[in-house]
Amino acid sequence: MRRLLILVAVALGIFLVVTAPQAAAGSVTNVGNILYDAAQSVSTFFTSLV
Numbered sequence: 001m002r003r004l005l006i007l008v009a010v011a012l013g014i015f016l017v018v019t020a021p022q023a024a025a026g027s028v029t030n031v032g033n034i035l036y037d038a039a040q041s042v043s044t045f046f047t048s049l050v
Contacts, residue, residue, distance in 0.1 A: 016024040 013024070016027075
């Protein structure tokens with residue numbers, strides 16, 4: 001089941017890149033920003049503890 005979900009996600013990613021590259025790039029940028037903000041928040045939390 002897990003392998004099937006990974007395959008579907010990869011296929012969807014390839015489909016989106018081929019059909020709508022601008023939107024796919026925007027999505028990757030948004031995910032990157034979310035991950036960056038989360039890491040920065042965790043870092044701020046641990047820095048405040050010290």
